[in-house]
Amino acid sequence: MSEIDSSSVVPDTDKTTLVPARGETSAGSAAAVRKTIRRAEREARRVGRPRIRPIRAVGTVAAVGALIAGVAFPAYAAIQSEGEALSVHDVATADAQSLVVASEVETPALDGSAYAATTPEEIAQAKAEKAAAERAKQQAAAAAEAAANAAAATATASVAAAAAPPVASGSFGAPLPGGYTITRSVGSGHEGTDMVIGAGTPIYAVASGTVVTAGWSGAYGNLVTFTATVDGSAVEVRNAHMSSIAVSPGQTVNAGDIIGYVGSTGRSTANHLHIEVRINGGLVDPMGVLPI
Template sequence: MRAAIRRAERDARRAVAPKIRPVRAIGTVAAVGALIAGVAFPAYAAIQSEAQPVSVHDVAAGSAQSLVVASEVKTAGVAGSDYSATTPEEVAAAKAEAEAAERAKQQAAAAAQAAAAQTYTTTSAAPSVASVAAPPAVSGGFGAPLPGGYTITRSVGGAHQGTDMVIGAGTPIYAVTSGTVVTAGYSGAYGNLVTFVGNVNGSSVEVRNAHMSSIAVGPGQTVSAGQIIGYVGSTGRSTANHLHIEVRINGGLVDPMGVLPI
């Protein structure tokens, strides 16, 4: 088959004027590339068709879909190719399909790497449970959710709605203010989640504490600031032991780093 392609390419070079063929080939590659990119990454079809670069971050945003769809595109592209093609247009189209499939595969791989980069890997510095200190003092309406020794790896940004505090499994998690527990159980990506609602200086405050290894309170229970509500773990969508904490004031999401003493 490769010999046939080479022959066809040689014939094509002879048959078509040099100034015309590259333009046609590039046009075909661009058209097929845009078509396949549109299938593999629907959200970025417009970007692809304008031949603008797609950042790793953009690709990562759709990684869950692209990882699956890209493999289908590759299969469809190869299956749809006819390597016995003899006209320059067919040869160019077949090559473009194969190249586009390869690009889709590479984009999927890049997306997988980018997604992996967003997981949590800072576990070596996490202290053991034995080093846990007494519950932190409440100041300014809020207390800290963890004893010292944690590492903040991420806060609010993009689709991420909380602050990630990496620390050893089993570290106690404290209620950052007094309130009433509204959720205490496993909840999808949050894993073991405790959500409680309190009142700070006249404002309604909702606090979500995610990825717990175990939960120490129940729904409807009243908690006081500094009370242990659960223990650090890595349940749900998490790859390392950490507390993911979200804070909403009067229903609006805020950055925990701006309101909690952390």
């Protein structure tokens, strides 16, 4: 093996020296030089590719992980929160819309065509029952109307039968048919006679004369006043509290004609006829001159 010129070797000023130790032989010096060169090469490789120590590697990974957690996680949480907020908003909007729609919904009224039956036979039976009920209702209404008409006809016949008796010329007739009750007469500020009888009873003119007033008159209610001449005396008769009036002002009436019907209008607490009689302008007691 040839000698290696030590002058051609690049010394490693940090780690090694190529100067052989004192007393080494030439062969030993060559071996030492080779050993030194191999060490220098290993050192050069080590310097070019540094080793990663385990503890330092773990620390680095932990630092990187913390950095990711500190930045990525809050950003993800913010995105999630925003998504949740938007979801709540969307849900609230949908609920509000559903409430508006619900307030506008109207429940359709069920008519007679809505049946619980499901088969054709059941539907036909339900329709027949409904038609029968409608016919019964119409028949009941017709019967009630017929009964009312019959009662009215009976009342009319009774009134006709209870017509005022004939009045002799020059005298007074009765203002009502029979069946009344006298409850009050002239006195203590009361200027007439109260004759209590059912509403609608006809009121007759007690003498032949001319209608002066026929209409509403305050406390009198519906009032008919007429004047007549009886036995050469001027007579004025007032008939008050009528339910309705059958004559008009200026109309001529005969004794016994219907001038109105008993009622409780004006200042009154029951159906009755309040009748007043004045002769030659002076108030008289009707019970003293009328056949009552």
